[in-house]
Amino acid sequence: MLELTDVRLRADAVEGFDHVFQAGEISVVLGSNNAGKTDLCRLIAGLHTRASGTISVDDCKLGNLAPQHRPVGLVYQAFVNYPNLTVSENIASPMVARRLPAVERDRKVVELASMLQIAEFLDRLPHELSGGQQQRLAIARALAKDAQILLLDEPLANLDFKLRESLENELRDLFGKTSTVVIYTSSDPRDAFALGDQILLLKDGAKIQAGTPIDVYRFPESFAAMELLAEPIINHFESSGDSCALRPEHVLIGNDDVPGNVDFKMLVTANETNGNDSFIHGEVGGRHWVVRCHGMRAIDVGTTIDLFASADDVVCI
Amino acid sequence: MRSLKPRDNRAWFGVLPVVLIVAFSAVIPLMTVVNYSVQDILDFNTRFFVGFEWYRETLNDPRFLSAFVRQVVFSGTILLIEIPLGIAVAKGIPRNSKLTPFILILLALPLLIPWNVVATIWQIFARPDIGLLGVGINALGIPYNYATDPTHAWITIVAMDVWHWTSLVALLAFAGLTAIPRPFYQAAEIDGANRWQIFRLIELPRLRGVLIIAILLRLMDSFMIYTEPFVLTGGGPGNATTFLSQYLTTMAVGQFDLGPAAAFSVIYFLFILLFCWLFYSSVVRNDDS
Missing domain, CATH: 2.40.50.140 (Nucleic acid-binding proteins)
Incomplete structure (x- = not known):
């Protein structure tokens, strides 16, 4: 369980908002560009941001903990992998930083690679993979940290739409089985329905509504909330x-x-x-x-x- | 199946200007030099064909060989200093500060100074009697004099080249660094990578392209260095700082040995080509594996 208290995504925000993300659920954070989605991810990850707020994981406050000590994995819109490490070295990188024994590392690499269907490319370099495979690799890397919280910041925005749909289905199956808090940001209302167990709507750095996608769709509390789920x-x-x-x-x-x-x-x-x-x-x-x-x-x-x-x-x- | 379009060769006319320019700027002069290199030229009307005699002579000339070794050591030294130093300087430049443009202009200044002026500046700067650097070092108790001590002459020339050209590497590396998207750094931060790992795993691979250009430029330029040592030390003391280009000039212009000088030029040219090709192909082959 990830609990946010008094979160202000903008430096000039008048009042903060609270929100709770449950473990084992995919929460889609929906908002247009510049609504504060990326700031929210950075705040949770502990990266430099203009946002502020208190974050606790299972009733334990994270405070000023450095990013590498937080139980957080992050996948970006851009395909971010280490360019001169092979696929398997890339997946292993967060585990190397945590000094896991090599045997366990190798086992985990194979497990994650087959889960994300990139097991046959273990010896390749990232630039030898297609866009979808590069993003699978980035997701595998994020999962390798064994994080309780996985942040996906518009991870599929740079992929073509067929690939998006198939990856979306896979992600739902993948995360449905784990007890991870999955936070998926998007500006596309279709993602909210396709992936979201819960959705959180953001506008101009403020929370405007939260709930299950169907509830928010049927009972919007504001026109802004209605607008975000309309096309x-x-x-x-x-x-x-x-x-x-x-x-x-x-x-x-x-x-x-x-x-x-x-x-x-x-x-x-x-x-x-x-x-x-x-x-x-x-x-x-x-x-x-x-x-x-x-x-x-x-x-x-x-x-x-x-x-x-x-x-x-x-x-x- | 044959193409339905009729063949049209007129496009070759578009290439013609380039062919002409290259012919006059490179091919014809080069062929002239090759022509000279196989003849013994007593005066313009008295010539003998001597085959590869001058090439044999040049490659067995101890003065050529020692100049060549000096040249390789010089290029190697300045590359080993300028490339890491240039990257370090580039890493030290703030990214989005108001100061950034001023720092970049300041860095570019040495690149804008004509080469003979650079050499003159250093010649005076390093003089043990009136130069700030020379007097300063002597005041520390070190009997520094680049005009008499070969080691001092070398250090001065290397220092001058580093001062003159590190900016180029720094500017190229800075351009490469600013092109790295921020998420790469954030991802590394989340993974818990330290600064050295960030440099080795993210920055260095991403700087690869610009560094290849920087190394090639500096390799070719330093291999052809002429003006600076000519003005600063005149190749001395003794032959300590006589590099290939200076020896060649002495031979061609000073002694008017056109045949041997031409053979020398061709060998010189082939060596530069060979070094650049070796470097580039080893780098490109690494890319494929």
Whole structure:
């Protein structure tokens, strides 16, 4: 269990926040760029950062403990390995620093390498591996420290998306079995659903909500929280004086008279599609809206269409 | 399957300017020298073909051999000093300070001074009667005089070269160091690597490319050194600081032995080429293994 108390990710933060990461769970820290994700990782790892706060692991305060003495492993967005050490030497490096006996070291290297499917490359140098393999190596190195806490700071951001998906599935299987606190930062809401047992939402260096992905998705406490889990934006409107919002996927095209539904008229301004989904951009009440619908779809720009949504999906704050 | 595109050889015209420049700047002069090197030239109209006679003579000339040994020792010495010192200086430059640009300009200053001026500065600086360095060392009780003592002459020339060129290595190494992403240092910190390990496992491998360039540049330049020892010591005392280029000049311009001097030049050229090739290929072969 990793407990954060009075964490301020920015030097000028007015008040700090508290959070608890449970062992054996993957926590996805979600936030846009510059939300403080990397600062949070550095703070936990004990690296130089502008963030401040108290960190305790299993009720034991870490204080000013140096990074190498903390039970923390860290994987970066960039593929960070020792360039002139082989794969096996790289995996062994944290264990060498901790002066583990050679026999145990070798056993552990083989175990970790086969777990991360890089066992056949043990004698190669990092630059002879593909990007995905280099990042597997970095993860193996982080695990070799036998850390209670594993920090993954946007580890898959530099990989192409097919590789990301397969590695994501592997990581979930890998970490699901351990009793490690896994903290995975990302700016992609899909990661939150794919990996997260718990999620923590950050914005401008502050915690805005935490919980299971489904809970946060269904019951956002703020538009900012809703926005972080929405793709691409959320659609704002006013309803009897309240500020309300709808997710793009909850707005449907058509005219429906079922009582309890809400209706809108949208002037279409642009179309976008990725094959799977189409995004119809338009204006509702002077605000930019996006409607997400399944499959390839396009509507002539300049036409006005009817929209409706279930009242259950409307979030009013 | 044959390509459907018609062959177009006009692209060769694009290469023509380069071919012309290289021909006039390198190939033709080199061929002239090769031509001279196989002839005995009494005057411009009286020449005899002598084959490889001058080459044989040069390679058996004890003065050539001792100049060659001096040259190798000199290049080896300054590389052994300038490369580590340059890296050390580069590591000492602050990365993101307001002072950084000033330090870089200060470092670049010796590189901007013409070579004969550098030599003149040191000639005066090291003089035992009026030079600050020379008088200073003598005041310490050491009878320092670069004009009479071969060892002192050597130390002075090496010190001058180190002063003149370490900046180049330092600037290259600094550029290499700033290109290392911060996460590498943080990862090493988390692993518990000490400063020496960080240097050996992260910085040195990442500096490899710029260091290869630095070593090649310094190797070639120092092997051709002429102006500085010529001005500072004139090759003396005795022949103690006569390097290859100076011996060659004496032979070609002083004694007008064009044939032997040409053979000497070709051998000289081939040696520089050989050293650079040996160094580079050993480095590149290490990359493959």
